[in-house]
Amino acid sequence: MLSLKEKDRPIVRKLLCAGCCVRCVLRFCCVGSSSAYRRPYQDLHKELLAFISEEASHDASVEETNDGPRSKRARMDEDSFSPERTDSDVCPVCLGVLQDFCDPTFAKQVSDAVKEQQYEFDSLVLTVSLPAQLSVREHSCWLHIKKEVREKSMCLGKEDVIQVKDAFKWAVQGKIGQELGAAVVANSPCEVSVGFIHPETEEDCHFLADTCPDCFKPTKNKVSIFTRMAVVKALEKISEERFSRHYPCPPKKANTRCTALDTTCLHTSVFIAGRYNKFSRELPQTPWVIDGERRMDGSVEELIAAPLLSSFRADGFNFSSSGREDVDVRTLGNGRPFAVELLNPHRAKLSGAEIRQLQETINQSSDKIRVRDLQIVTREATSRMKEGEEEKTKTYSALIWTQKAIDGTHLEFLANIKDLKIAQKTPLRVLHRRPLAVRQRLIHSMSTVYLDQHHFTLKLRTQAGTYIKEFVHGDFGRTKPNLCDLMKTDADILELDVESVDIDWPPAIPD
Numbered sequence: 001m002l003s004l005k006e007k008d009r010p011i012v013r014k015l016l017c018a019g020c021c022v023r024c025v026l027r028f029c030c031v032g033s034s035s036a037y038r039r040p041y042q043d044l045h046k047e048l049l050a051f052i053s054e055e056a057s058h059d060a061s062v063e064e065t066n067d068g069p070r071s072k073r074a075r076m077d078e079d080s081f082s083p084e085r086t087d088s089d090v091c092p093v094c095l096g097v098l099q100d101f102c103d104p105t106f107a108k109q110v111s112d113a114v115k116e117q118q119y120e121f122d123s124l125v126l127t128v129s130l131p132a133q134l135s136v137r138e139h140s141c142w143l144h145i146k147k148e149v150r151e152k153s154m155c156l157g158k159e160d161v162i163q164v165k166d167a168f169k170w171a172v173q174g175k176i177g178q179e180l181g182a183a184v185v186a187n188s189p190c191e192v193s194v195g196f197i198h199p200e201t202e203e204d205c206h207f208l209a210d211t212c213p214d215c216f217k218p219t220k221n222k223v224s225i226f227t228r229m230a231v232v233k234a235l236e237k238i239s240e241e242r243f244s245r246h247y248p249c250p251p252k253k254a255n256t257r258c259t260a261l262d263t264t265c266l267h268t269s270v271f272i273a274g275r276y277n278k279f280s281r282e283l284p285q286t287p288w289v290i291d292g293e294r295r296m297d298g299s300v301e302e303l304i305a306a307p308l309l310s311s312f313r314a315d316g317f318n319f320s321s322s323g324r325e326d327v328d329v330r331t332l333g334n335g336r337p338f339a340v341e342l343l344n345p346h347r348a349k350l351s352g353a354e355i356r357q358l359q360e361t362i363n364q365s366s367d368k369i370r371v372r373d374l375q376i377v378t379r380e381a382t383s384r385m386k387e388g389e390e391e392k393t394k395t396y397s398a399l400i401w402t403q404k405a406i407d408g409t410h411l412e413f414l415a416n417i418k419d420l421k422i423a424q425k426t427p428l429r430v431l432h433r434r435p436l437a438v439r440q441r442l443i444h445s446m447s448t449v450y451l452d453q454h455h456f457t458l459k460l461r462t463q464a465g466t467y468i469k470e471f472v473h474g475d476f477g478r479t480k481p482n483l484c485d486l487m488k489t490d491a492d493i494l495e496l497d498v499e500s501v502d503i504d505w506p507p508a509i510p511d
């Protein structure tokens with residue numbers, strides 16, 4: 001059943017004598033069939049005992065003829081091994097991970113924890129995090145049987161031994177998948193994490209810090225320097241001789257088994273894109289907070305994100321857009337492209353009809369904004385929104401006041417200006433959050449609609465990123481040339497609307 005060979009017998013015996021659990025024995029015999037690890041512990045235990053007792057009786061008969069009557073029992077006792085040894089002992093190599101934790105009851109416990117979090121998924125990837133000291137114990141066990149393994153088995157190196165992680169997954173993931181009605185695969189947006197700790201043996205790793213100080217550098221975010229990565233690295237460097245001086249081979253017995261950490265689930269982000277209009281001059285794009293105090297109720301991103309968060313049952317969101325408008329600026333026309341990253345969504349798939357309904361919900365929630373072309377996109381696609389942003393053009397409409405009384409003829413020359421180069425020093429109003437720089441921008445074209453002696457509407461097509469307000473009033477000479485210079489009068493901007501943002505992303509969705 002276990003496809004163990006004659007040559008495996010001394011290895012099996014040596015490992016059982018060291019107190020190893022049956023699944024660790026299979027691992028070190030390089031049994032690579034996943035079904036073996038799924039079999040009930042008791043069955044495996046019985047089978048392995050039967051397997052080595054064949055050898056023992058064989059040896060005993062040989063020894064009787066050569067050295068007199070040495071019983072099978074006497075030989076076993078030499079290694080303080082008894083077949084009656086209770087299999088409830090904690091395996092000194094996996095510290096119990098491949099014992100009780102491979103039972104269907106633990107798989108059920110993990111599945112129940114996942115169910116409680118109410119994710120919707122059709123596949124999942126199982127990740128396992130093991131205590132770092134398990135690597136030390138694995139190494140110790142490997143050194144203990146290395147000679148026999150190299151001589152007698154197909155395994156040539158430590159890397160041929162089946163890893164605890166893999167053996168654990170083989171044992172439990174079928175049952176977990178079955179309980180959850182999902183395929184357990186190597187790559188899935190939904191990750192179920194199982195973790196173990198073993199406080200009793202935490203100090204196992206500590207000697208490595210003296211033998212390989214380079215591997216253990218304190219890092220800000222880590223609780224302990226003894227990360228699994230650091231321990232594995234140190235074990236690669238340490239000589240066998242030095243290792244055995246500091247650590248017993250085989251590893252010492254432990255009194256307690258590992259403790260399982262709470263099962264956690266994490267779904268990769270879902271990205272939603274669309275375009276929004278903003279019809280209010282009292283709505284910031286993002287929450288407006290000054291000195292920890294909120295200045296205005298609501299924001300574009302909150303109005304859009306709230307229904308998304310509840311539909312996708314996400315933990316949080318990141319909002320981004322192609323440029324942004326000031327609180328008092330409206331965004332009209334086709335609207336401004338935006339993307340929302342939904343963090344850890346518990347639901348990730350919505351039908352086209354559901355997305356349309358969601359767009360409707362957003363639009364009915366407020367008359368200050370409106371969204372269109374709402375759709376699920378990939379993370380990669382959202383970068384298209386920012387790509388070449390600087391080269392894109394935007395169209396604005398501004399209500400201008402002039403100090404000098406004007407008539408239509410004063411405005412005609414503006415329509416003749418094409419691709420006007422302007423230099424803009426970072427505006428005073430954004431200097432607290434943007435570095436000081438001088439940026440060249442292009443005003444592609446302008447047109448006007450005369451209103452009265454002191455007012456007209458100015459339409460502009462400009463390079464994206466142009467500060468329109470500063471182009472009009474000059475920002476104390478920080479934008480040159482500006483509309484005041486051009487018109488030879490003091491002028492100010494009373495209202496501003498974004499008429500279009502010329503980025504053809506996300507793709508339009510027909511009604």
Ligand SMILES: [Zn+2]
Pocket residue numbers: 020021022023024025091092093094095096097098099
């Ligand atoms: Zn074990």
